[in-house]
Amino acid sequence: MTPVGFQDKVAFVWRVADKLRGTFKQHEYGSVMLPLLVLRRMDAVLVPTKQAVLDAAAGMQDIGEGQSALLKKKAGHRFYNTSPLTFASLLGDDKNLADNLRTYIRKLSPEAYAVMEAYDFDPKLERLDRAGILYAVVADFADLDLRPSQVSNEAMGYIFEELLRKFSEMSNETAGEHYTPREVISLMVNLLVSGETARELTENPKPVRTVYDPAAGTGGMLMTALHHIKDLNPAAIVNVFGQELNDETWAIAQSDLMMQDTAPERMRNGNSLTADAFPTEKFDYILANPPYGVDWKAYAAPIKDEHTKQGFHGRFGAGLPRVSDGSFLFLQHMLSHMKPTGSRVGIVLSGSPLFSGQAGSGESEIRRWILENDWLEGIVALPDQMFYNTGISTYVWILTNDKADEDRGTVKLIDARDLGTKMRKSLGDKRKQLTPAAIDEIARLYGGARDEYADDTRVKVLSNETFGFQRITVERPMRRRWEVTVEAVADEPYAAYAALVGQRYETEKELLSEVPELTTAQKKAFAKVCAVADPDAAIITGRGGKAEADPDLRDQENVPLPAGWLDLGEQEREKALVETAEAHLENEIRPYVPDAWIDHTKTKVGFEIPFTRQFYVYTPPRPVEEIAQEIKDLEGQIQQWMSGLDL
Secondary structure (H helix, E strand, C coil), X not given: CCCXXXXXXXXXXXXXXXXXXXXXCHHHHHHHHHHHHHHHHHHHHHHHHHHHHHHXXXXXXXXXXXXXXXXXXXXXXXXXXXXXXXXXXXCCCHXXXXXXXXXXXXXXXXXXXXXXXXXXXXXXXXXXXXXXXXXXXXXXXXXXXXXXXXXXXXXXXXXXXXXXXXXHHHCHHHHCCCCCCHHHHHHHHHHHCCHHHHHHHHHCCCCEEEEEECXXXXXHHHHHHHHXXXXXXXXXXXXXXXXXXXXXXXXXXXXXXXXXXXXXXXXXXXXXXXXXXXXXXXXXXXXXXXXXXXXXXXXXXXXXXXXXXXXXXXXCXXXXXXXXXXXXXXXXXXXXXXXXXXXXXXXEEECHHHHCCCCCCHHHHHHHHHHHCCCEEEXXXXXXXXXXXXXXXXEEEEEECCCCHHHCCEEEEEECCCCCEEXXXXXXXXXEEXXXXXXXXXXXXXXXXXXXXXXXXXXXXXXXXXXXXXEEEEECECEEEEECCCHHHCCCCCHHHHHHCCCEECCHHHHHCCCCCCCHHHHHHHHHHHXXXXXXXXXXXXXXXXECECCCCCEEEEEECCCCHHHCCHHHHHHHHHHHHHHHHHHHHCCCCCCCEECHHHCEEEECCCHHHHCCCCCCCCCHHHHHHHHHHHHHHHHHHHHCCCC
C-alpha cells in the first residue's frame, strides 16, 4: 500500500530543485537533489544516537572494521557519521558551509561515504557554492522533516523512487540508459509474481522471498517487485539483490536500499557478466532490462574463457551470442541463478534475440537450450516507442523452471502491440505508455485459462517444437562439358594450346588428352577454367560412381521439426530428422527437381521465435476495378486543375 502523504515531501524537493535553474541544466537536477536527500535522511535518522556515536568515536585513533561495527551498533543503523555537525548546525557558519559540508560527508561510515563518492557530489557542491545558492538549498533540506517517526523506511523509498522517476523523465535524452519506464516494470512484475506463486505469497503467513536484478540500473525493478510482494502480503520478508556497472547509477540504487534499511552489500557495483557478485546465490524472482545491442568485445576474454573451460558447469555453456549484442549473456546469467526448487525470470529484450543467428549459431543454440529445458513460459510483445532512448519494438520474456502442468511443452505469445496509449507529451523517444487498464488486460490474457482466450487473436499457445527447424542442404548433380576459350589459354603455360580454342569435349578425360605435357596440377587447373555448366551434359561422378554435387546448384531450406521431437532420445531424434527431411524432399522438391538429394551430414537444427509471423493476418489487395476507377478519378481531377492554368 502506497504511504499516505509522501507526495508532499516529493513536491517540497521538487520546489527546491527550481533553485538550480541557471546553474545546472535540467538533466543534472537529479544528480544534485538525490544525494542531498540521502544526506538529509541519514542526518535525520542518526539524531537520536548521535552523541553516543561521538562519545564512542572520541577515543578511536583509527576506525577499522571492528570499530566500525561498534559505531554502527551505537548508531542503531547500518551507517553512522562521526562529524559533530548536523544539517541544522551546518547553517551556523555560512562562510564555511562548503568546507564543513565536505568534512561532514567524509565523516560518514565507509559504505555511506562510498555512495556519496559514486555520486561524484563534490564538483556539484563546488558549483552550488560558486553560484551562491548552496546555503539556500541546504537550508531548505534542513527544513525537510525526514525523521523516522514522521517518514517510515517504506515511505522514504517511495519518496526517493518518485523523485528519481521525475528527474529521470526530465533528463529523457539519457534516461533510457539506466531507467525503465515504470509501467513496463509494473507489467513485468505482474507477470512474474502471478498465478501459483502469487497464491503462495498470500496463503503463507510470513513468506520469505528473494529478488535479483543483474543490470539493476537505479533499482526500480527491485523496488517495484518488493512493493508488489508487500502489497500481496504485508508480512512478507523480501530480500533484494542487485548489481550495476555504472558508478553513479549504482549510487542511486544503493541509496534507495539505504533509505529502506536494507543491507548495503546486497547492491554491488561492477559487471555482473565478468565478475558475478553473487556467484553461489539462487533467487526466487530474477528480472532485468539489460542494455540492448551492447558490444561485449571489450570484456569478451573472461566470458569466452568461462564458456570454453566450464561449459554447462559455468553460466554460458549453451553458447555465446555475437559480440554486437550481449542480451543472451544476461539471460543465461539469470537462468544460472534459478533455484532448483523453482524460480521465475523476467527480462526485457529487443526483437533481435527472437531470431538472430542461423541454425547452429550461438543465439540459435541458446534458444534451443531454453526450449529443450522447457523454461520459456511466455513472451509479450510491447507497443513500440515505449522507452526513452529507443523507439524499437521490445518484448518481455517470462521463464521458469517450475511450469504449471497445463503449460508444459508450450509457450504463450501475447500480442500487446496495439495496447499502447499515445502520450500527450513525448519524453525523448518515449511517445507511448501502458495504462493500468492495459497492464491489467495483458495480465488477464497472460494468466487466464485457455478457454478464456481461445478466440482471442492476440494470444497464441504453441508447442516448443513450433520454434525449431532443421536446416537441410539440398544437392544436385554436377553436369559439365568442357570448352576451350580465348580466356582459358590467355596465360602461360596454356598459351601453347591456342589452336584448341573453340573445341568442345564431353568429358574431362578427352580434354586432358589434348594437353599431355602439363603437370597433374596444371591439368586440374586447365580443366577447371574450361568447365561449363550444362544441364544436358552427363553427370560427373567420383569414386564408386557416386554423383558429385554441384556447389553452384546447392540450396538450403528450413524444414519444421517433427511433432514431439523434443521428447525423443538422441537416436530417435536423428532418425526422425532424416525421415521428415526425406518426406519433404519427395513431396516438395523432387516434383520440380527430380535429381535432387539431401546431404544429411550438413543438416543443422535451429530454433527461432518468429513472433510477428505468428500474428500476421493476410490482407487481400483491393479489386483491380476499384484501383482503376480511383486512378481514373484522380486523372480527371488533375485535368480539371490543369484547365484553370494559363500555360
